[in-house]
Amino acid sequence: xxxxRAVVIGSGIGGLTAALALHRSGWQVTVxxxxxxxxxxxxxxxxxxxxxxxxxxxxxxxxxxxxxxxxGEGGMRAPSGRWLxxxxxxxxxxxxxxxxxxxxxxxxxxxIAARLPAYAVRTGCPGRLxxxxxxxxxxxxxxxxxxxxxxxxxxxxxxxxxxxRTALFPDAPGPTYAGFTTWRVVVPAPDRPFPPHETWGRxxxxxxxxxxxxxxxxxxxxxxxxxxxxxxxxxxxxxRFGDWHDPxxxxxxxxxxxxxxxNDVYRMDRPLPAFHRGRAVxxxxxxxxxxxxxxxxxxxxxxxxxxxxHHVAAGRDLGAGLAAYTADxxxxxxxxxxxADRVSRLMSLSSTPAVAVRDFLMSTVxxxxxxxxxxxxxxxxxxxxPGDTYAAGxxxxxxxxxx
Ligand SMILES: Cc1cc2nc3c(=O)[nH]c(=O)nc-3n(C[C@H](O)[C@H](O)[C@H](O)COP(=O)(O)OP(=O)(O)OC[C@H]3O[C@@H](n4cnc5c(N)ncnc54)[C@H](O)[C@@H]3O)c2cc1C
Numbered sequence: 001x002x003x004x005r006a007v008v009i010g011s012g013i014g015g016l017t018a019a020l021a022l023h024r025s026g027w028q029v030t031v032x033x034x035x036x037x038x039x040x041x042x043x044x045x046x047x048x049x050x051x052x053x054x055x056x057x058x059x060x061x062x063x064x065x066x067x068x069x070x071x072g073e074g075g076m077r078a079p080s081g082r083w084l085x086x087x088x089x090x091x092x093x094x095x096x097x098x099x100x101x102x103x104x105x106x107x108x109x110x111x112i113a114a115r116l117p118a119y120a121v122r123t124g125c126p127g128r129l130x131x132x133x134x135x136x137x138x139x140x141x142x143x144x145x146x147x148x149x150x151x152x153x154x155x156x157x158x159x160x161x162x163x164x165r166t167a168l169f170p171d172a173p174g175p176t177y178a179g180f181t182t183w184r185v186v187v188p189a190p191d192r193p194f195p196p197h198e199t200w201g202r203x204x205x206x207x208x209x210x211x212x213x214x215x216x217x218x219x220x221x222x223x224x225x226x227x228x229x230x231x232x233x234x235x236x237x238x239x240r241f242g243d244w245h246d247p248x249x250x251x252x253x254x255x256x257x258x259x260x261x262x263n264d265v266y267r268m269d270r271p272l273p274a275f276h277r278g279r280a281v282x283x284x285x286x287x288x289x290x291x292x293x294x295x296x297x298x299x300x301x302x303x304x305x306x307x308x309x310h311h312v313a314a315g316r317d318l319g320a321g322l323a324a325y326t327a328d329x330x331x332x333x334x335x336x337x338x339x340a341d342r343v344s345r346l347m348s349l350s351s352t353p354a355v356a357v358r359d360f361l362m363s364t365v366x367x368x369x370x371x372x373x374x375x376x377x378x379x380x381x382x383x384x385x386p387g388d389t390y391a392a393g394x395x396x397x398x399x400x401x402x403x
Contacts, residue, residue, distance in 0.1 A: 014284020026314030044217030
């Protein structure tokens with residue numbers, strides 16, 4: 001019997017994960033990427049145990065864990081360097097069945113793409129959904145520069161400003177500005193070792209985390225007007241963060257101005273009515289863009305791909321499968337979007353009294369029990385994928401962890 005055909009629009013983390021999971025579930029997959037190559041932005045990505053378990057389903061979990069640095073032997077600080085909350089990797093592993101890990105995005109993209117058939121990914125090839133296949137048994141249709149493709153399934157994984165989303169739900173509100181902007185850099189490690197940290201100031205934060213290849217991934221956020229840009233981004237980072245504790249000034253000093261990624265944060269604070277229509281379905285930021293304050297946007301995109309492939313495995317009823325996907329994913333991701341917004345609001349506090357109360361509560365709560373960072377991930381990082389990999393008694397555990 002011919003394999004059913006799926007077209008995935010977008011080859012970010014969400015699109016590639018969906019493509020790999022569908023390929024393993026019996027679909028013939030074509031991924032369309034408008035960029036000329038799969039080179040992702042030069043930044044790190046944190047993967048919590050929920051995404052690692054999702055990657056286990058496609059046989060990638062252990063490989064990714066082995067290429068990543070463990071996060072956790074650090075915690076949250078104030079700009080003076082005072083610790084507000086300590087976290088350790090063992091506690092994270094015990095609470096969630098595995099550690100939080102950090103790796104370069106290119107490693108993740110390369111490893112997922114390497115598991116797809118060579119012919120599956122077409123770069124330099126934008127896709128446009130022209131028919132979601134809502135009429136009876138008619139296929140969905142995607143236009144590309146090389147002609148149209150008819151498919152049993154189309155996955156819109158085309159990111160936050162998704163054209164597939166607009167085509168499926170033209171009346172749904174799009175993403176809105178979260179009130180803050182972000183910077184990301186990858187730099188060589190400073191001379192002196194430092195504990196990984198995320199430091200919260202007045203309407204601003206800075207995080208510094210080691211990658212396994214010896215480099216450092218640092219990210220910063222600050223409340224700002226949408227679209228505001230300084231002429232000299234490095235000078236702007238120095239102005240905002242240059243007097244924060246070590247190693248923040250050293251990281252800024254080591255930063256090449258052309259290596260600074262600067263993105264305003266948009267998120268979908270109002271959920272879509274559904275994640276599918278006809279034979280077309282959304283995954284990743286196109287479905288549920290969220291603020292990065294929980295580091296879960298990519299994690300949820302990975303979950304999406306795995307859950308989608310589970311519900312629409314070749315041979316199953318597609319309509320019922322897509323409805324089950326929406327039923328599984330929409331409430332979960334909407335809750336994560338809301339939680340990320342709550343953390344964004346805390347991060348955005350800027351008046352001296354409000355920040356003092358926030359910092360006092362953070363350190364008090366952390367002294368009384370497990371680190372605040374860990375508690376924030378309850379209900380998120382403990383997620384298990386559907387299907388056999390994590391069915392009772394068949395759990396694949398990360399080395400050295402317990403569930
Ligand atoms: C500062 C910051 C830090 C973050 N940190 C983390 C973190 O630590 N952990 C985490 O999980 N998440 C993090 N995120 C969120 C994460 O980056 C996103 O949620 C994730 O990359 C979304 O993946 P995606 O595949 O859905 O979309 P994208 O990565 O945006 O990919 C969409 C792809 O679709 C392509 N495309 C668009 N239109 C078309 C078209 N018409 N035809 C063909 N291709 C098209 C684009 O070129 C792109 O390659 C962070 C975000 C920010 C801003």
